[in-house]
Amino acid sequence: MNTLRGLSISRRLWLILIVAMAMLLALGLLMLKQIHDDLYEGKAQKTQHVVQAVSGVLSYYHGLETAGSLSREAAQQQALTLISTLRYDHDDYFWINDLRPYMVMHPTNAKLDGKDLSAIKDPDGFAIFNEMASLAKTRGAGMVDYRWPKPGAQEPVQKTSYVQLFEPWGWVIGSGVYIDDMQAEFRAQAWKASWAGLGIALIMAVLVTLIARSIVRPLQEAVQAMANIASGESDLTRSLDTHGRDEVTLLAHHFNAFTAKLRNVISHLQATASALEQSSTEMGSDASDAQQRSQQQALQMDQVATAINEVTYAVQEVAKNAEHAASEMRGAQSQAEQGQQNIDSSLQQIDQLSGTINQAVEVIRTLATQSS
Template sequence: MSKVVLSLAARLRLMALAVTLALLGLGAYTGVAFHDAALDLRLGATRAVVQQSLSIAQRWQEQEATGKVSRAQAQQHAMDEIRAIRYDGKEYVWINDMVARMVAHPIKPELEGKDMSQTQDPDGKRLFMEFVETVKRNGSGYVDYLWPKPGEQANSPKRSYVAGFAPWNWVIGSGVYTDEVRAAAWRFAAVSLATALVVGLVVLAFVQRMANGLQRRLDNAQQALQAIAGGDLTRPVSAGRADEIGRLLQALERMRQDLGRMVAQVRAGSDGIGGACAQIASGNADLASRTEQAASELQRSAASMQQLAGGVQASAESATSAHALAAGAADVAQRGGEVVHRVVATMDEIQAGSRRIAEITGTIDGIAFQTNILALNAAVEAARAGEAGRGFAVVAGEVRALAQRSAAAAREIKDLIGGSVDKVEAGSRLVTEAGGTMDEIVSQVRRVAQLIGDVGVSLQQQAEGIAQARDAVGQLDTHTQQNASLVEETAAAAQHLREQAQRLESAAAVFRLEGMEHLPAVRTDARTQAAALIGRVAVRAAPPSSLQPRPQSKAAPAPKPAAAPSPAPAASGDDGEWEQF
């Protein structure tokens, strides 16, 4: 559900109405407060009168107590003084006793001496018995009942204050008619409400007039703002009085004037931008033509350098192939020398092993000799033992026989190993001589490979010099192409600037200005010419086909080594730019 938005004038009217209702409410509350205050004031006066009557009775009772007067005289003097009391014009004080018998009544003396215990008001309240009960219960208090006013027959609401005088069993009371207080309160409330109503109506009338004027001026301001929002800057804004709204309207008028001047300047500036864009496009076309001629000359120079570099590169590749073959032969010879060295190392290891076997065989021979001596000693000991050592003597004989055979076998192995060691030493000397010969062969092959490599290096240096010259020409051509690209970007920027100027002019054309409704627009032929020039620059900036890399021809189908170095491509740092153009 949409929220209701009240206007400023409506809110002012509601505020004035609220003030009026608040004043009326205040008047009503004042009337109620006046009624309560007036009633309390009247009741306070009644209570004071009753207390005064009690003082009178107390004074005469003291006279009785001192014996100066009798009780009847004292009571009579007290009743006379109390009957004479009047306050608020016509209010009085009466006296009855504790059995509800009327003792003194200044307005209706015919009631004196009568039993009033059965007297009731129209509501059925036994008012005198209620007086007695209030005194018995609290000593004093208020009682509400109905009683006719003096000189009238109709009953009126009355509130009386009663208090007991114990020495004489009297109930002294007096009351006020509450309808009079209510009537006075109503009169006061009527005056208050009438005053509040008049003041509220005056406030409403003033606020209504102020709201109408405020709404009228705000409507004028809204219409002026809507006209500005719609692009109409020819409508002046009237400020009126120089108050807050007037100052706001003056600021709005200054804003309209400043905005009109700004729009006029924007229109004039957009026309100037359009003419400048056409001039920039014309200059870019001339620059693109000269850049194209320079690029053509550089392309022919680059083609000649490319052919020369191809011939030198072919010779360098042939020298590189020969160097690779020589290097391969040197590698083979070197591997042969390494094999011979490994054979020599193997023969040395065999010789060392043979010597070690001879040493082990000598050790075995020594062990057999020692075993033979031990077996001989065991046989001697067995012979000394006689018959008890015969079996041991047989074992010792067998051990001796085994030891002798082991010694014989060890001597034969030693002889064989000695012969093998001699032969191995002879073979090792021959292999060492063969290794020296292979080293000389490897040295000669390396010298040949070095000479061929020097020739290849010289050719490669020549090729690099030609490549550097070609790279320089390529860089010049690249810079020329970059210049062409800058020309194209400048033309595109000029066209973009022209489009922005047209959009700016279109945006400014929405506003209507005083005396400037028909400003000249930028001519369309200049825009068409600029677009055509930009197209020409884009065509001329295309990459030339003569500078594309071509495959290099070889002089002869020579075998290609596995690790042969390849020459670096020329102008490698500008590959992305060549692809761009």
């Protein structure tokens, strides 16, 4: 089975045709052989039947001899005269020879009458009449195949003869049919069978061609469409032909359903991609706004840091002034008033510093709120 998978479907269909034609040829040859054998057997049996029938003539005249109505010579002569005139199938005849073998009567070749036949052989070296005499002695009757010229012709042709011994007179009566007639008939029937076989072969070839096209073409279209899908370059709007009721049509139905689902999936993916693109654009805008706010917050933090530095510097100045004022108070009572003024001035600066610190705290809280 796996070996056949290496062949395309069209080649497998043609392989079926070749095997069928080979089997048809083998069957035709067997039938022709049977026809040949039947024709030969029919010829042989017909010859046997006519020889057996004509042997009744010899029996009739032998009966006259036995009854004393005729002498042996007269009975034999009348039997020979009658048998020499007998014909069947237009040109087929009977002859009589004895067991020596000598020719007693040959209706178409009178030169053989009374002659010794032991030296007569066919072109293949077959001693015809010796074999007939031997067959008649041992078996009483039988078929002999040899080559012999037709009446009026010189070239010998294939012939089969049936010979039968008429024991009271020691005669061997025989008749034969020329096989070339049977061969011609066989060739005619063989030509008829060949033309019939050729017609059947042509019809089968046309049917296989049509069947192969009805299977292979839709399959090739389906394979090409699937290959395009696999390569990512397919037109998903393409549909296969679904006219039919076979398995290929069922495959086309499934393919069309598959491409329809793919189109739906791709449409859904396109919609999702558009939504994602819109969301990305909005996220980019939000990121830009957040960046601007971050920059503003950084600027405000810088301002806070500057203010804190100024407060620190002012605190240091206040501390220096307070230390100086305390020194002055311990140094001289006279400068108490002046110290009191300095202290008042310091307290005013401290109040201003406290207000500045409160502003800084408010700015930090505002920044913290905005950051949240």
